[in-house]
Amino acid sequence: MTSTILQTKHLFKHFDGVKAVDHLSVSFEKGKITSIIGPNGSGKSTLINLLTGLVPLDAGEVIIAHSLHFTRVKSHEVAGFGLTRTFQDVRLFEQLSVLDNILVVLTERGVFASLFETHGTLHLAQAEEVLKKMGLWEKRHSLAINLSYGQRKLLEIARVLAMTRSARTGRAADIIFFDEPFAGLFPEMRKVVVSVMKELRAEGRTQILVEHNMELIRELSDEVVVLDAGELLAQGVPNEVLAKREVIEAYLGE
Amino acid sequence: MDIVPQLIANSLIAGSIYAILTLGFNLTYSTAKFIDIGFGVETAIGGYSVFYLCKTLGLPLYFGIFLGLFCSGLVSFLAYRFIYKPLRARKASGTVLLIASLGVLTALQALVAILFTSQFQTLSGLIQANRVFELLGGTFTAVQLSIFCTVLILSVLLAFLLKGTLFGKAITAISDDEEVAKIVGINTERVMGEVFFISGMIGGLAGILIGFDTGIEPIMGLSWLLAAVVAAIVGGIGNLYGGLVGAYLLAFAENFGIWKISGEWKMAIAFGLLIIFLVWRPRGLFPR
Numbered sequence: 232m233t234s235t236i237l238q239t240k241h242l243f244k245h246f247d248g249v250k251a252v253d254h255l256s257v258s259f260e261k262g263k264i265t266s267i268i269g270p271n272g273s274g275k276s277t278l279i280n281l282l283t284g285l286v287p288l289d290a291g292e293v294i295i296a297h298s299l300h301f302t303r304v305k306s307h308e309v310a311g312f313g314l315t316r317t318f319q320d321v322r323l324f325e326q327l328s329v330l331d332n333i334l335v336v337l338t339e340r341g342v343f344a345s346l347f348e349t350h351g352t353l354h355l356a357q358a359e360e361v362l363k364k365m366g367l368w369e370k371r372h373s374l375a376i377n378l379s380y381g382q383r384k385l386l387e388i389a390r391v392l393a394m395t396r397s398a399r400t401g402r403a404a405d406i407i408f409f410d411e412p413f414a415g416l417f418p419e420m421r422k423v424v425v426s427v428m429k430e431l432r433a434e435g436r437t438q439i440l441v442e443h444n445m446e447l448i449r450e451l452s453d454e455v456v457v458l459d460a461g462e463l464l465a466q467g468v469p470n471e472v473l474a475k476r477e478v479i480e481a482y483l484g485e
Numbered sequence: 486m487d488i489v490p491q492l493i494a495n496s497l498i499a500g501s502i503y504a505i506l507t508l509g510f511n512l513t514y515s516t517a518k519f520i521d522i523g524f525g526v527e528t529a530i531g532g533y534s535v536f537y538l539c540k541t542l543g544l545p546l547y548f549g550i551f552l553g554l555f556c557s558g559l560v561s562f563l564a565y566r567f568i569y570k571p572l573r574a575r576k577a578s579g580t581v582l583l584i585a586s587l588g589v590l591t592a593l594q595a596l597v598a599i600l601f602t603s604q605f606q607t608l609s610g611l612i613q614a615n616r617v618f619e620l621l622g623g624t625f626t627a628v629q630l631s632i633f634c635t636v637l638i639l640s641v642l643l644a645f646l647l648k649g650t651l652f653g654k655a656i657t658a659i660s661d662d663e664e665v666a667k668i669v670g671i672n673t674e675r676v677m678g679e680v681f682f683i684s685g686m687i688g689g690l691a692g693i694l695i696g697f698d699t700g701i702e703p704i705m706g707l708s709w710l711l712a713a714v715v716a717a718i719v720g721g722i723g724n725l726y727g728g729l730v731g732a733y734l735l736a737f738a739e740n741f742g743i744w745k746i747s748g749e750w751k752m753a754i755a756f757g758l759l760i761i762f763l764v765w766r767p768r769g770l771f772p773r
Contacts, residue, residue, distance in 0.1 A: 283668060284668075285664065285668075306668050307673060307674070309668060310667075310669060310670030315668065315669065316668060318665075322662050322664075322665045323661075323662075323665075324658040324665070325661050325662075326657050326660070326661050327657050327658060327661070331654050331657075332658075335651075335654045335655055335657075335658045335669075335671065336670065336671075338651055339651060339652075339655050339670075339671050339672065339676075390669060394669060394670070400670035
């Protein structure tokens with residue numbers, strides 16, 4: 232039994248006349264890991280940026296859970312719809328400590344309330360849980376800017392995890408975009424990320440993954456979406472899609 | 486008579502006013518990332534609010550100061566809410582926002598002049614006696630001493646707000662990466678509105694203190710703002726504590742500069758310092 236949770240209709244975006252996403256209609260199934268693959272410049276990152284409101288759409292529609300229709304996605308609203316993401320070039324709050332990077336996601340108070348309240352023990356416990364899971368608890372007092380590249384990637388995933396634990400924005404995150412989460416990670420760090428993604432799937436959350444490593448794609452994906460020049464080339468279960476002639480041609484070149 | 490102790494005292498007093506203004510200026514700069522010229526007018530708003538409430542209406546002084554701070558905070562918040570926020574939502578560049586804030590300054594100082602005439606006013610009549618102290622050959626008044634103390638208290642308060650509270654962490658997150666702050670669900674617009682309110686109060690506080698020390702006039706904002714911008718750039722723009730160093734450095738340069746040359750050169754010294762920094766150390770002493 233499957234159901235669509237996120238859908239695009241005739242999504243269109245061009246940059247200076249170059250079509251980055253060209254009338255793309257694609258849907259993502261609830262609770263599955265869907266990998267988006269395609270050659271460089273095929274529109275994978277642009278698609279994620281459009282869906283999270285980082286880049287405004289030129290035309291088309293985004294539909295969340297069949298009921299919310301958007302022709303404009305605003306980045307300050309996406310968290311309220313249960314969407315969250317990581318970035319290809321890791322983006323953290325550099326001047327905050329590792330712990331605060333997580334707490335600021337879990338809690339936020341206005342100026343007056345914040346003078347009288349500190350972090351609830353619940354929030355500290357949640358932060359401890361996600362940081363321990365990512366192996367960053369020992370580093371909790373370092374500033375994010377001082378972390379190694381791999382630790383930064385893990386912290387970004389920890390932040391996503393925190394958003395799946397918190398309903399502060401009205402809704403805990405249940406659609407997660409991972410933009411190349413494995414790039415540049417050591418094998419043991421990769422294993423941590425793989426197990427986190429599998430756990431999130433077991434919790435019933437929808438994950439959309441942009442990745443180049445075919446081995447990881449085969450291991451993790453329930454579905455694969457292939458983009459080429461901003462258009463949908465193929466969609467389906469990994470073994471079938473990855474065996475298609477046109478996919479191999481587009482992806483591997485000549 | 487040796488003039489050096491008095492020059493030091495004067496530098497510390499001027500530097501303290503600059504420091505208060507620079508704290509307020511850097512607070513909005515580090516979150517909203519544009520040079521808010523409109524911040525300057527909050528000095529006149531604060532000063533004239535106290536002037537009107539206490540001198541004209543005869544309200545008690547502390548009540549008047551409290552309301553004056555609230556008024557300047559509110560004006561700053563409204564400028565954000567109705568001018569800067571819509572422009573930022575349209576992804577206006579820093580230059581557009583700077584020009585819009587220049588408009589805010591010009592319009593509001595004209596409004597103050599219409600309401601209170603453009604005559605120079607002083608608040609000093611509101612306090613009975615302004616005691617004069619002498620220390621190591623330099624003299625300063627009770628008002629000037631309280632200006633110096635204000636810097637200390639304000640710095641500690643802001644440090645606590647930014648490092649110790651949830652609100653401060655949200656401010657830091659926004660100043661690091663506003664886009665990501667939005668995506669992780671921080672209410673960036675509310676936080677920024679509150680930041681503008683606080684910075685407006687700081688500007689108003691400086692204006693009130695200036696009113697007690699020397700005096701206020703509607704067009705006072707721009708020259709004080711320019712001093713704050715120079716101090717902020719010297720200290721490393723957006724860096725709150727760098728700005729404090731910049732403020733005192735600027736004041737010492739100005740006051741010791743006019744030791745041997747005429748006082749009209751004060752502004753030239755400030756901008757000379759700015760040019761030196763922009764050419765040789767454009768990111769300031771403590772870059773963020």
